[in-house]
Amino acid sequence: MTRPPAYRAVRPLRVAVRTTAKQDRGPCENEDSAAADINAGRFALSDGASAAARAEVWSQLLTEAFVSGGDPLKSSTLSALRRSWRERVCAPDLAWYAREKLAQGSAAxxxxxxxxxxxxxxxxxxxxCLFHVSERELVLVAPLTDSREFTRFPDLVHTSPDTPVPLEHVWSGGGPLRDGDVLLLATDAVAKYLLRQHRETGELPAILDHLADEEQFIEFITRAREHGLENDDSTVCAVWT
Structure with missing residues (x-):
């Protein structure tokens, strides 16, 4: 079967960003961040490391930098973002234990x-991870491709000035699009769950049918947690072409 021509931006993209914190945690404790700019065609997701200091601030800086047209992994941009993180989180009246925690830095x-x-x-x-879905079929998933590849210690972007991002930790790729395709960005808990279900059943769970509003998404995540989705901040950004 001949694949239709690659996507040409002949109509507006549509996007839905949904997030929910760990069970029994409030929205302010959610360390994930997502950002989208439909006009620029830029979409980003970041998962702040749970053990890191003020990870929600760092993840937000990374995503906002990307959708604003920057490259948060570029040395000069990363240095500026690290300075911004320190300026946002380092208040003069912080308790000693908070200052000690901040000195250890953040990561996402x-x-x-x-x-x-x-x-x-x-x-x-x-x-x-990114899931490229076409006619309900999974075309590509990256950078991980199997639920068994997830570990407790993923590669991270750090706030520490002396911690560069090794080239071998950066995954780059892509592909063609056709009208009707969907790109789904997902933080690790959701991505791992989707990949496990796909490996076991040959199909992706119908998460794309539960993004109309926040309530539907939370209901999907709640049910998924009863079937193996780990209790973690859960965030997705879906882009319909």
């Missing part, structure tokens, strides 16, 4: 996707 995964006229490109560090 990063996933940036850019949709262009001929297709899309991906840049990733860590285990937040």
């Amino acid at each position: 995964t990063f996933l940036g996707v850019r949709v262009e006229t001929s297709g899309y490109t991906i840049t990733a560090v860590g285990d937040s």
